[in-house]
Amino acid sequence: MTGIGQPETEGNGRGYLAERGWRSWAFTLDHKRVGAMYLWTTIFFFLVGGVFALLLRLELLSPQAKYFGNHAYNVFFTLHGSMMIFLFIIPAIPSGLGNFFIPLQLGARDVAFPRLNIASYWVFAAGFLVVIGSLVAPMDTGWTFYTPYSAKSAAAVTTLSLGIFLLGMSSILTGLNFIVTIHKLRAPGMTWHRMPLFLWSMYATSIIQVIATPVVGVTFLLLAAERVFGVGFFDPSKGGDPVLFQHFFWFYSHPVVYVMILPAMGIVSEVIPVFSRKPIFGYKAIAYSSMAIALGGFLVWGHHMFTSGMSPLANAIFSLMTFFVAVPTAVKVFNWTATLYRGSITFEAPMLYALTFIFLFIVGGLTGPFLGALATNVQLHDTYFVVAHFHYTMMGGTVMGFFAGLHYWFPKMTGRMLNEKVARAAWALIFVGFNVTFFTMFIVGVRGMPRRYAEYLPKFQLENVISTAGSAVLALGILVMCWNLLQGLRKGAPASANPWRALSLEWRAASPPATENFDEVPVVTEWPYGYGTPKA
Amino acid sequence: MDNILAFGAASSQAGRVDALFVMIAVIGGFFFFLTQGLLIYFAVKYRRRQPDRDNETPAITGSPLLEFLWILIPSIVVVVIFYYGWRVYTDQRIPVAGATEVHVNARQWLYEVKYPDGRTAINEIRVPAGKSVKFILSASDVLHGFYLPDFRVKMDMIPGRVTTLWVQPDRPGSYQIFCTVYCGTGHSNMLARLIVMPQGEYGEWVEHAGREGGEGAEREPLAARGERILKSAGCLNCHAVDGKEKIGPNLRGLYGSKVPLEGGTIVTGDEEYLRESIVDPGAKVVKGYPNVMPTFKASIPPEDVKAVVEYLKTLK
Numbered sequence: 001m002t003g004i005g006q007p008e009t010e011g012n013g014r015g016y017l018a019e020r021g022w023r024s025w026a027f028t029l030d031h032k033r034v035g036a037m038y039l040w041t042t043i044f045f046f047l048v049g050g051v052f053a054l055l056l057r058l059e060l061l062s063p064q065a066k067y068f069g070n071h072a073y074n075v076f077f078t079l080h081g082s083m084m085i086f087l088f089i090i091p092a093i094p095s096g097l098g099n100f101f102i103p104l105q106l107g108a109r110d111v112a113f114p115r116l117n118i119a120s121y122w123v124f125a126a127g128f129l130v131v132i133g134s135l136v137a138p139m140d141t142g143w144t145f146y147t148p149y150s151a152k153s154a155a156a157v158t159t160l161s162l163g164i165f166l167l168g169m170s171s172i173l174t175g176l177n178f179i180v181t182i183h184k185l186r187a188p189g190m191t192w193h194r195m196p197l198f199l200w201s202m203y204a205t206s207i208i209q210v211i212a213t214p215v216v217g218v219t220f221l222l223l224a225a226e227r228v229f230g231v232g233f234f235d236p237s238k239g240g241d242p243v244l245f246q247h248f249f250w251f252y253s254h255p256v257v258y259v260m261i262l263p264a265m266g267i268v269s270e271v272i273p274v275f276s277r278k279p280i281f282g283y284k285a286i287a288y289s290s291m292a293i294a295l296g297g298f299l300v301w302g303h304h305m306f307t308s309g310m311s312p313l314a315n316a317i318f319s320l321m322t323f324f325v326a327v328p329t330a331v332k333v334f335n336w337t338a339t340l341y342r343g344s345i346t347f348e349a350p351m352l353y354a355l356t357f358i359f360l361f362i363v364g365g366l367t368g369p370f371l372g373a374l375a376t377n378v379q380l381h382d383t384y385f386v387v388a389h390f391h392y393t394m395m396g397g398t399v400m401g402f403f404a405g406l407h408y409w410f411p412k413m414t415g416r417m418l419n420e421k422v423a424r425a426a427w428a429l430i431f432v433g434f435n436v437t438f439f440t441m442f443i444v445g446v447r448g449m450p451r452r453y454a455e456y457l458p459k460f461q462l463e464n465v466i467s468t469a470g471s472a473v474l475a476l477g478i479l480v481m482c483w484n485l486l487q488g489l490r491k492g493a494p495a496s497a498n499p500w501r502a503l504s505l506e507w508r509a510a511s512p513p514a515t516e517n518f519d520e521v522p523v524v525t526e527w528p529y530g531y532g533t534p535k536a
Numbered sequence: 537m538d539n540i541l542a543f544g545a546a547s548s549q550a551g552r553v554d555a556l557f558v559m560i561a562v563i564g565g566f567f568f569f570l571t572q573g574l575l576i577y578f579a580v581k582y583r584r585r586q587p588d589r590d591n592e593t594p595a596i597t598g599s600p601l602l603e604f605l606w607i608l609i610p611s612i613v614v615v616v617i618f619y620y621g622w623r624v625y626t627d628q629r630i631p632v633a634g635a636t637e638v639h640v641n642a643r644q645w646l647y648e649v650k651y652p653d654g655r656t657a658i659n660e661i662r663v664p665a666g667k668s669v670k671f672i673l674s675a676s677d678v679l680h681g682f683y684l685p686d687f688r689v690k691m692d693m694i695p696g697r698v699t700t701l702w703v704q705p706d707r708p709g710s711y712q713i714f715c716t717v718y719c720g721t722g723h724s725n726m727l728a729r730l731i732v733m734p735q736g737e738y739g740e741w742v743e744h745a746g747r748e749g750g751e752g753a754e755r756e757p758l759a760a761r762g763e764r765i766l767k768s769a770g771c772l773n774c775h776a777v778d779g780k781e782k783i784g785p786n787l788r789g790l791y792g793s794k795v796p797l798e799g800g801t802i803v804t805g806d807e808e809y810l811r812e813s814i815v816d817p818g819a820k821v822v823k824g825y826p827n828v829m830p831t832f833k834a835s836i837p838p839e840d841v842k843a844v845v846e847y848l849k850t851l852k
Contacts, residue, residue: 071721149678236696277590282598308692309699323614334606340578344591366564373621379688382716448685450716453724532593
């Protein structure tokens with residue numbers, strides 16, 4: 001096929017952004033506008049959640065709760081966790097970048113159900129408004145809502161759980177929309193094995209969203225029923241069982257960590273070949289490992305509960321299953337690394353973030369076996385070791401993947417280029433700040449410091465001071481990055497349709513794409529990773 | 537008592553956990569240097585040499601042999617790690633006969649300690665060195681945790697349920713106890729100490745210091761109180777304690793035995809089973825007996841249920 005990699009149309013300047021006025025956004029049926037609204041919203045809550053994190057770090061400078069007191073500290077870590085999880089990391093890549101790029105990568109004009117798509121954004125908006133409403137009596141239960149504390153707490157637990165119920169509903173609608181879109185709207189010639197790997201990972205993600213999210217919705221309704229009507233589902237004095245809540249909660253909340261990580265892995269699988277000028281190594285292994293992770297992820301929730309009094313046999317089975325879910329993630333890392341071999345690698349910001357994803361995810365991944373193995377889990381559970389581990393996978397992994405995607409697709413979304421020098425400076429600050437902040441948490445965790453402690457023993461102070469210093473560097477890096485994004489949006493140099501010389505279909509639309517993406521629906525004759533051949 | 541890696545382990549079990557930790561760290565370290573090394577090496581070696589021209593790149597799309605190897609090798613490695621993690625854990629969980637028993641009940645935000653002979657304390661547990669200790673854990677209000685970092689173990693404390701934890705304190709000393717399950721405003725102040733005393737000193741303390749203060753009732757041994765409650769609550773109308781059969785199962789020798797249930801499963805008659813059978817008798821019905829026993833949840837308060845269980849444990 002000729003002309004691959006060549007834009008079919010040059011941008012008209014504003015593309016899908018041409019129409020102005022709030023109605024053109026609020027009632028839009030354009031997947032790109034819905035995606036952009038999700039991106040603005042989720043990045044806003046990322047920054048708010050980040051401010052709470054900085055307040056936590058500030059309080060932890062001193063072993064005594066000097067600045068805010070114990071209760072405020074507990075509220076801060078609850079809000080940090082809930083906002084980052086439910087309002088940022090779950091929706092950011094799927095509903096933000098996914099909405100924008102799934103139809104473009106498929107060669108489609110929109111998602112399968114555009115009205116459902118805008119509806120899911122407004123359900124999401126209703127959800128975050130209710131969550132904000134719960135701040136009248138802010139929650140201090142931790143983002144895990146463990147009963148009986150959450151059932152007894154005087155805070156607005158019911159309100160917050162209904163807000164999260166709405167967010168979950170939005171997540172289900174989006175997942176459903178994506179599954180149908182990927183099944184039905186692939187461009188002529190785009191077989192499953194010609195799909196970009198981002199689409200495979202989004203497909204796996206959507207399956208988890210549709211299957212797992214109803215469980216947490218029901219769980220929060222049961223919790224609300226317990227609080228409002230006094231039904232004792234989780235109350236031992238009424239014949240209920242507090243540990244049952246943990247089973248329900250983790251049956252959703254473990255699979256959902258793959259909702260967080262799989263889309264980021266999809267972005268890395270796109271960025272690495274483009275900036276290595278090499279075909280992706282092991283396409284099918286990466287695609288199928290996403291599916292294996294999605295399905296296997298449903299069988300390991302018990303590893304959050306090894307000390308909750310489950311039988312040793314159940315613990316052993318969950319431990320073994322947990323180790324097997326690690327294998328497909330390792331396979332992905334090996335394949336990405338092999339893609340670099342004999343490449344022609346350049347280090348623009350998207351590539352720096354993608355490589356950082358791999359680097360930090362390896363650290364997160366290799367600290368997993370300490371927690372998967374039963375005896376060391378019993379030691380490290382509920383200590384800072386766990387906090388470090390999941391920040392390496394979630395922030396070092398997902399957030400770095402998200403940043404890679406933001407920088408990679410920024411020219412396509414906005415029609416403008418970013419300042420590369422500032423982007424690299426921000427990356428350097430983020431990389432250093434992140435490691436200083438979170439690596440020290442591994443050490444203080446092994447030394448026995450429990451998590452969710454407003455006050456701690458003085459012997460843990462050195463690590464906490466170092467970690468807080470790191471968080472300041474990290475925050476500065478993120479500020480510089482945000483400033484750069486805003487500057488790029490306002491006055492970045494105009495972007496061509498395909499500045500990175502990539503082969504997937506979104507780069508054949510204009511930058512920014514027109515309302516219906518393509519003048520003519522593209523016909524696909526080969527996979528999108530044909531780099532390293534004379535054509536590219 | 538600091539405990540970074542293998543330093544400061546307070547028991548031989550803790551040493552085994554540390555050995556496992558080191559084993560995983562060595563394996564993880566190997567893979568860390570392998571993968572990060574290749575990542576950085578490739579990124580540097582295969583960087584684009586000329587700013588405006590790509591290097592020639594080969595169209596390599598995969599290798600079934602490599603895929604096979606890097607599925608197989610990690611699978612073997614994780615099974616090995618799983619196996620050792622499970623073995624060390626199982627040995628930690630198997631009860632040691634003749635352990636000193638201590639009841640610990642958590643509430644916001646303190647630990648109530650009760651010894652079988654009726655001694656009580658708050659936030660301080662004293663045990664003799666060289667003898668294994670079994671903690672019988674419960675909670676009154678919300679979830680709490682019982683974490684002994686120097687012993688590398690922890691267990692959740694759950695309202696309406698009994699959990700247990702064993703340690704073998706080899707070295708006398710004073711060890712930190714943390715609450716690890718978030719329990720509200722005072723969570724981070726919910727601290728206690730485990731004081732491991734040389735055998736002789738401990739005996740002396742039991743004789744003297746341990747008896748200071750406390751009302752007479754407090755000093756009544758748990759088992760004696762349990763016997764009194766058992767007799768007054770009417771248990772003996774249906775259950776015998778002398779090995780005979782009545783309407784319900786005989787209670788002598790029940791503790792620690794294998795109990796066959798209706799439906800074919802067999803459970804161990806441990807503290808949690810005995811407790812559950814008093815407050816929720818229909819949950820596990822002994823094979824061959826009618827499911828007629830009423831619940832004593834309302835009539836026997838949780839503290840007294842513990843005493844009854846302690847009495848049942850003496851019926852050998």
